Amino acid sequence: MTAAAQQFLDNPLGQGVTLDDVNEAFEFLDDWEERYAYIIDLGKQLPAFPDDEKVEENYVHGCQSQVWLIHYLDPDSGRLFLMIDSDAMIVRGLAAIILIALNGKLPRDLLSVDVDELFERLDLFRHISPTRGNGLRAMVGKIRDIASKEEAGA
Amino acid sequence: MTDLAAAQKTLDVNAVRRDFPILAETVNGKPLVYLDNGASAQKPVAVLDAMERYYRECHSNVHRGAHTLGDRATAAFEGARETVRRFINAASTRQVIWTRGTTEAINTIANGLADRLQPGDEILVSTMEHHANIVPWQMVAQRTGAKVLPIQVTPQGELDLDALDSLLQSDRARILAVTHVSNVLGTVNPVRELIAKAKAKGVLTVIDGAQAVPHYRPDVQALDCDFYAFSGHKLFGPTGIGVLYGREALLEEMEPFMGGGEMIERVSFERTTWNTLPYKFEAGTPPIAEAVGLGAAIDYVEGLGRNALETAEQALLQRANELVETVPGMTVIGTAKEKVPVLSFKIDGLHPSDIGTLLDQQGIAIRTGHHCAMPLMEFFCVPGTARASFAFYNTLDEVEQFFAALQKIQRLFAE
Numbered sequence: 137m138t139a140a141a142q143q144f145l146d147n148p149l150g151q152g153v154t155l156d157d158v159n160e161a162f163e164f165l166d167d168w169e170e171r172y173a174y175i176i177d178l179g180k181q182l183p184a185f186p187d188d189e190k191v192e193e194n195y196v197h198g199c200q201s202q203v204w205l206i207h208y209l210d211p212d213s214g215r216l217f218l219m220i221d222s223d224a225m226i227v228r229g230l231a232a233i234i235l236i237a238l239n240g241k242l243p244r245d246l247l248s249v250d251v252d253e254l255f256e257r258l259d260l261f262r263h264i265s266p267t268r269g270n271g272l273r274a275m276v277g278k279i280r281d282i283a284s285k286e287e288a289g290a
Numbered sequence: 291m292t293d294l295a296a297a298q299k300t301l302d303v304n305a306v307r308r309d310f311p312i313l314a315e316t317v318n319g320k321p322l323v324y325l326d327n328g329a330s331a332q333k334p335v336a337v338l339d340a341m342e343r344y345y346r347e348c349h350s351n352v353h354r355g356a357h358t359l360g361d362r363a364t365a366a367f368e369g370a371r372e373t374v375r376r377f378i379n380a381a382s383t384r385q386v387i388w389t390r391g392t393t394e395a396i397n398t399i400a401n402g403l404a405d406r407l408q409p410g411d412e413i414l415v416s417t418m419e420h421h422a423n424i425v426p427w428q429m430v431a432q433r434t435g436a437k438v439l440p441i442q443v444t445p446q447g448e449l450d451l452d453a454l455d456s457l458l459q460s461d462r463a464r465i466l467a468v469t470h471v472s473n474v475l476g477t478v479n480p481v482r483e484l485i486a487k488a489k490a491k492g493v494l495t496v497i498d499g500a501q502a503v504p505h506y507r508p509d510v511q512a513l514d515c516d517f518y519a520f521s522g523h524k525l526f527g528p529t530g531i532g533v534l535y536g537r538e539a540l541l542e543e544m545e546p547f548m549g550g551g552e553m554i555e556r557v558s559f560e561r562t563t564w565n566t567l568p569y570k571f572e573a574g575t576p577p578i579a580e581a582v583g584l585g586a587a588i589d590y591v592e593g594l595g596r597n598a599l600e601t602a603e604q605a606l607l608q609r610a611n612e613l614v615e616t617v618p619g620m621t622v623i624g625t626a627k628e629k630v631p632v633l634s635f636k637i638d639g640l641h642p643s644d645i646g647t648l649l650d651q652q653g654i655a656i657r658t659g660h661h662c663a664m665p666l667m668e669f670f671c672v673p674g675t676a677r678a679s680f681a682f683y684n685t686l687d688e689v690e691q692f693f694a695a696l697q698k699i700q701r702l703f704a705e
Contacts, residue, residue: 226648
């Protein structure tokens with residue numbers, strides 16, 4: 137197995153950490169400062185993204201910041217692994233939440249995740265509106281495209 | 291009021307704020323601090339009332355109906371045109387053309403001047419232009435074989451006049467299209483000097499006044515420009531309405547690029563002829579209520595006294611500049627000597643979108659991103675900036691809240 141593949145498999149987001157953990161954490165955070173400090177902290181947990189993958193084909197359009205996304209389909213388990221990076225820290229945090237929801241799933245299972253429900257839940261995290269150019273929808277759209285292609289190819 | 295009294299009038303900012311209902315809104319549980327005036331300014335009650343009154347009491351189509359409402363609507367609509375004429379000191383209302391905004395105005399000019407352009411002709415714009423004063427020229431250049439050449443700016447964000455001089459040496463220069471005030475940097479360009487330089491070489495001048503009119507009253511005859519364009523919504527008026535001013539001979543020469551009702555004199559399948567100015571460029575039913583609203587906005591702003599507004603705005607800018615050093619890692623982009631109250635900035639280690647998101651959490655509205663000026667972002671080597679743009683209804687207290695919020699954000703990320 138290549139080192140790059142191992143990096144994908146080692147990503148704890150979506151594997152050890154779940155959305156329930158995030159929900160639970162948010163319940164105890166009172167004000168926007170604490171909530172955003174938590175989101176920024178989640179962003180710091182994104183695994184290092186390889187610089188040579190920051191190319192046009194991995195670029196996610198529709199975000200105000202620069203966002204890159206790469207994936208790896210593990211041949212043994214058939215599961216889809218993702219890595220995201222951004223130059224904006226809050227976007228990194230939001231990307232971490234997306235990975236917690238979607239990373240390391242079978243493409244079929246990923247496609248069955250109710251994204252609108254996910255966004256609604258994100259809205260519950262107060263004020264993290266997915267419509268404000270932070271690229272949440274663009275990221276999720278690209279991930280679903282990848283999953284659809286892998287599912288069709290499977 | 292005598293001129294002296296008008297000049298000495300000071301602004302009662304609390305009274306003025308009561309004229310703008312939206313300023314009483316709360317955002318994320320905090321009182322709104324609106325510092326995105328460069329993108330679009332808020333509207334005073336005078337504008338809202340004028341538009342409502344128009345719809346309640348006057349509305350009909352203009353220049354058509356043989357009835358009383360048609361006359362009222364036409365009087366309100368043409369009255370607003372006269373208000374704009376006075377505002378910019380145009381010689382005639384024939385030179386005041388309604389558009390949807392600055393963008394449509396510049397497109398109309400670029401399209402109308404296309405017939406004058408030959409392959410190899412040069413259109414000069416500056417690096418600090420809004421895309422609306424770059425792209426229409428590129429489109430016309432593509433059609434005609436002309437070239438669009440940028441005038442460089444200095445690291446302070448001022449127009450490089452030597453660079454302009456050398457570009458004007460070319461005998462292929464035909465059009466100079468520059469902004470009066472930079473939307474990103476706040477730089478006030480010496481347009482009168484630029485126009486004189488261009489004129490001396492027989493080059494036509496187009497001034498983008500979108501960011502200037504909220505702060506200055508342009509005198510198109512004193513400026514001696516060929517064209518001047520601005521939008522209503524940045525001047526505390528409605529969206530969807532703007533103004534194209536042009537030299538009459540040029541407007542007569544230019545072909546309209548939209549055809550339809552209102553803009554024609556006579557239509558037949560053999561030969562259709564255009565209406566007279568300004569209607570030749572106003573195809574279709576115009577935004578009548580919006581024109582009326584813009585007229586009311588101009589009356590409102592002029593009633594406050596431009597000198598008082600400028601004094602108040604410069605005090606805001608000065609206070610902001612003083613406070614920059616209280617935020618570690620903050621750098622201002624655009625430090626021209628003459629500026630309107632606009633503060634573009636970056637903070638080390640933070641993306642502009644991070645700054646914008648966390649300011650919004652504190653009820654503070656700014657703009658982040660490339661501000662439709664990608665060539666300028668490239669020049670300053672930034673992906674975008676955060677921009678606070680102030681209006682006369684902002685207070686010194688709001689400036690201080692803004693900086694306190696930035697300090698908080700800086701601490702949050704430093705943790």
